[in-house]
Amino acid sequence: MSNITIKDIAKLCGVGVSTVSRALNNHPDINPETKARIMQVIRETGFIPNDSARYLKRSEMNNIALLVKGISNPFFFGMIRIMEEYIQKKDYTTILRHVGTDEDEVAVAMSLVIERRLKGIVFLGGAFTHDPKVLAKLGVPYIFSTIGNVANLTGKSVKVANIAVDDTQAACMAIDYLISLGHTRIGFIGEGIGIPSVGRLRYDGYRRALEKNHLPYDSALVAEINEGTEHYTMPNGYKGASVLMDRCPDMTAVFCIADVIAMGACRALADHGKKIPEDVSVIGFDGIESGDYFIPRLTSVKQPVEEMSEETIRLLFEMIEEKKAPQNIIVPAKLLIRDSTAPRRNGQTTV
Amino acid sequence: MSNITIKDIAKLCGVGVSTVSRALNNHPDINPETKARIMQVIRETGFIPNDSARYLKRSEMNNIALLVKGISNPFFFGMIRIMEEYIQKKDYTTILRHVGTDEDEVAVAMSLVIERRLKGIVFLGGAFTHDPKVLAKLGVPYIFSTIGNVANLTGKSVKVANIAVDDTQAACMAIDYLISLGHTRIGFIGEGIGIPSVGRLRYDGYRRALEKNHLPYDSALVAEINEGTEHYTMPNGYKGASVLMDRCPDMTAVFCIADVIAMGACRALADHGKKIPEDVSVIGFDGIESGDYFIPRLTSVKQPVEEMSEETIRLLFEMIEEKKAPQNIIVPAKLLIRDSTAPRRNGQTTV
DNA sequence: CTGAAAGCGCTAACAG
DNA sequence: CTGTTAGCGCTTTCAG
Numbered sequence: 001m002s003n004i005t006i007k008d009i010a011k012l013c014g015v016g017v018s019t020v021s022r023a024l025n026n027h028p029d030i031n032p033e034t035k036a037r038i039m040q041v042i043r044e045t046g047f048i049p050n051d052s053a054r055y056l057k058r059s060e061m062n063n064i065a066l067l068v069k070g071i072s073n074p075f076f077f078g079m080i081r082i083m084e085e086y087i088q089k090k091d092y093t094t095i096l097r098h099v100g101t102d103e104d105e106v107a108v109a110m111s112l113v114i115e116r117r118l119k120g121i122v123f124l125g126g127a128f129t130h131d132p133k134v135l136a137k138l139g140v141p142y143i144f145s146t147i148g149n150v151a152n153l154t155g156k157s158v159k160v161a162n163i164a165v166d167d168t169q170a171a172c173m174a175i176d177y178l179i180s181l182g183h184t185r186i187g188f189i190g191e192g193i194g195i196p197s198v199g200r201l202r203y204d205g206y207r208r209a210l211e212k213n214h215l216p217y218d219s220a221l222v223a224e225i226n227e228g229t230e231h232y233t234m235p236n237g238y239k240g241a242s243v244l245m246d247r248c249p250d251m252t253a254v255f256c257i258a259d260v261i262a263m264g265a266c267r268a269l270a271d272h273g274k275k276i277p278e279d280v281s282v283i284g285f286d287g288i289e290s291g292d293y294f295i296p297r298l299t300s301v302k303q304p305v306e307e308m309s310e311e312t313i314r315l316l317f318e319m320i321e322e323k324k325a326p327q328n329i330i331v332p333a334k335l336l337i338r339d340s341t342a343p344r345r346n347g348q349t350t351v
Numbered sequence: 352m353s354n355i356t357i358k359d360i361a362k363l364c365g366v367g368v369s370t371v372s373r374a375l376n377n378h379p380d381i382n383p384e385t386k387a388r389i390m391q392v393i394r395e396t397g398f399i400p401n402d403s404a405r406y407l408k409r410s411e412m413n414n415i416a417l418l419v420k421g422i423s424n425p426f427f428f429g430m431i432r433i434m435e436e437y438i439q440k441k442d443y444t445t446i447l448r449h450v451g452t453d454e455d456e457v458a459v460a461m462s463l464v465i466e467r468r469l470k471g472i473v474f475l476g477g478a479f480t481h482d483p484k485v486l487a488k489l490g491v492p493y494i495f496s497t498i499g500n501v502a503n504l505t506g507k508s509v510k511v512a513n514i515a516v517d518d519t520q521a522a523c524m525a526i527d528y529l530i531s532l533g534h535t536r537i538g539f540i541g542e543g544i545g546i547p548s549v550g551r552l553r554y555d556g557y558r559r560a561l562e563k564n565h566l567p568y569d570s571a572l573v574a575e576i577n578e579g580t581e582h583y584t585m586p587n588g589y590k591g592a593s594v595l596m597d598r599c600p601d602m603t604a605v606f607c608i609a610d611v612i613a614m615g616a617c618r619a620l621a622d623h624g625k626k627i628p629e630d631v632s633v634i635g636f637d638g639i640e641s642g643d644y645f646i647p648r649l650t651s652v653k654q655p656v657e658e659m660s661e662e663t664i665r666l667l668f669e670m671i672e673e674k675k676a677p678q679n680i681i682v683p684a685k686l687l688i689r690d691s692t693a694p695r696r697n698g699q700t701t702v
Numbered sequence: 703c704t705g706a707a708a709g710c711g712c713t714a715a716c717a718g
Numbered sequence: 719c720t721g722t723t724a725g726c727g728c729t730t731t732c733a734g
Contacts, residue, residue: 003465005711016721021713031719046488048462053711055403056726077423096449111399114354137397234644267644293585293618295646356727367705372729380703404727407710 061117062092069126071098073232075286082309127197141319145312153196161326170333171205178253182344187254189240191231202257220247237264259284277342297338412468413443420477422449424583426637433660478548492670496663504547512677521684522556529604533695538605540591542582553608571598588615610635628693647690
């Protein structure tokens with residue numbers, strides 16, 4: 001066990017600890033030769049400075065925390081990777097933390113603020129059920145990304161930084177598209193309908209599209225999934241589609257609030273002898289990369305991952321560096337038409 | 352910003368800091384009433400103890416680190432979840448850390464040992480290219496899980512704890528199965544063939560099966576993927592299969608060293624008008640859950656995730672608590688026959 | 703049962 | 719350019 005400390009290095013080099021510290025932290029006020037000698041000893045001994053001690057001492061640290069709710073959803077992978085890149089470009093360090101479904105992300109954020117002297121926080125995923133007072137206690141700028149538009153969610157404009165697609169409009173667009181293909185019995189597989197969440201917003205979009213097109217709303221066509229610790233999963237998609245097929249054999253299309261859910265749904269449809277898209281059209285949400293590898297390629301509402309990630313970090317840094325006020329930004333979603341959707345065939349029944 | 356410290360709490364309660372510390376750490380030597388009063392104030396103020404300070408001071412801590420190389424491979428999800436559970440059952444805390452492809456996991460482990468007073472380390476994924484001397488410096492028990500059998504990899508028995516399936520035998524079994532279905536032109540999509548890795552071991556299994564069945568080895572049927580920072584990805588599977596189809600139009604089956612690679616390969620095959628499994632059989636490795644949702648359901652060599660995870664933690668704790676010597680354990684892999692493999696049809700060409 | 707006091711390893715004034 | 723020193727917030731003896 002290497003319990004070697006900065007003191008040992010100092011002794012070994014015949015210098016003071018502060019000189020070693022300076023070498024370690026690339027301070028300008030140090031003789032290059034001394035520094036080289038110290039670094040050499042550090043390398044030889046395999047000395048690693050104790051971060052706990054550093055964090056304890058340092059008054060500030062260029063850290064940004066990324067708190068992700070829903071580790072298993074591949075949609076977040078892309079977001080995380082891109083954000084990390086941007087954060088690094090800004091010469092900050094990313095602290096990535098996954099938050100369990102039952103964990104309170106704001107509480108986690110709070111400890112991180114104390115722990116790691118955060119400069120800012122990005123909340124990724126999860127529902128918007130946070131007490132503004134608790135949020136205010138965080139003491140550093142934070143931004144919600146891909147959790148839905150806060151204003152729409154809460155009914156009034158909150159002074160919370162937020163970036164998302166217009167989930168309602170995006171879902172509406174997807175349903176519109178299905179309707180334009182001739183579908184009238186369209187299923188919905190979702191989650192979190194009863195709470196302020198993207199699931200709710202996308203559900204609203206579903207209803208809005210039906211209304212707009214003068215199609216009746218039928219609750220039998222709506223499946224809400226809530227099994228397991230994570231809801232955005234293939235098994236849940238499978239269950240949702242199974243339920244829907246049972247209840248509505250005349251369903252010719254189904255909208256899923258996430259691509260992973262759509263994939264599970266596809267499997268269920270195939271198991272029931274349904275061909276996709278010939279018998280049933282399936283449309284997902286997110287536009288994740290693996291949807292492009294699925295058979296059939298998944299039609300999906302694509303969230304502009306690159307743009308959202310960049311905007312998220314840009315806004316956060318505006319708040320950090322220029323003390324700008326939190327903003328609400330809506331980025332455009334795009335319908336990605338691939339192979340899992342097709343016009344309704346004449347042979348298909350509509351009761 | 353909550354810069355409230357243990358001192359503030361002490362003052363607020365009119366007690367000494369050590370008493371607050373005792374309350375915080377469930378020490379026995381404290382008046383229950385005093386404790387209750389302190390806990391009340393802590394709750395009211397929202398005080399969170401600074402972990403850096405705790406880690407700095409505490410001499411030991413029941414922490415186990417899980418170092419995962421290859422974040423995007425869903426195979427590790429299952430392993431992680433189960434291990435976390437076992438570790439928690441042992442009343443230890445899991446420290447999960449993802450390691451980039453280009454990062455040195457042993458170096459990361461070293462800092463964690465210093466930082467977080469680790470009791471043990473699990474290395475998940477990655478190749479076995481570690482210097483035993485550096486490993487020895489870690490100073491705490493560690494175990495390699497799912498990185499291939501170290502003895503087979505290095506040619507001599509190393510005293511390093513290790514748990515894995517017999518990758519070579521498992522791959523051999525998969526190829527055997529394909530051959531038993533009548534296939535003779537069998538492709539291989541792999542990675543890390545030149546280094547001590549599971550990729551190498553599975554490649555050995557491929558060759559062994561061919562030999563055993565007196566089938567010629569044809570390097571044109573072997574695709575090695577090495578693009579991007581992560582190799583176990585669908586795009587890489589896509590590329591591998593594309594290359595193989597170009598080079599060997601007579602290929603009627605393909606073995607992929609991972610399910611994610613197999614999924615990418617399936618997509619490429621489908622894009623080239625090949626039906627799976629009618630035209631080409633595809634077999635993966637790992638047996639991940641989503642393979643069951645893929646269309647067609649993926650035939651795969653299943654690694655016993657539950658058993659491996661449990662054994663890994665059990666062995667690690669044997670080393671920690673009973674100071675047992677490191678062991679090498681082989682767990683059995685199982686062929687999971689699903690829908691992506693079928694007998695070679697008569698119509699299929701074999702040059 | 704409780705408080706005072708001594709550091710854990712490091713950084714950052716401050717004084718050479 | 720470099721060494722000395724005072725803590726960062728917490729846990730843990732050691733005396734009461």
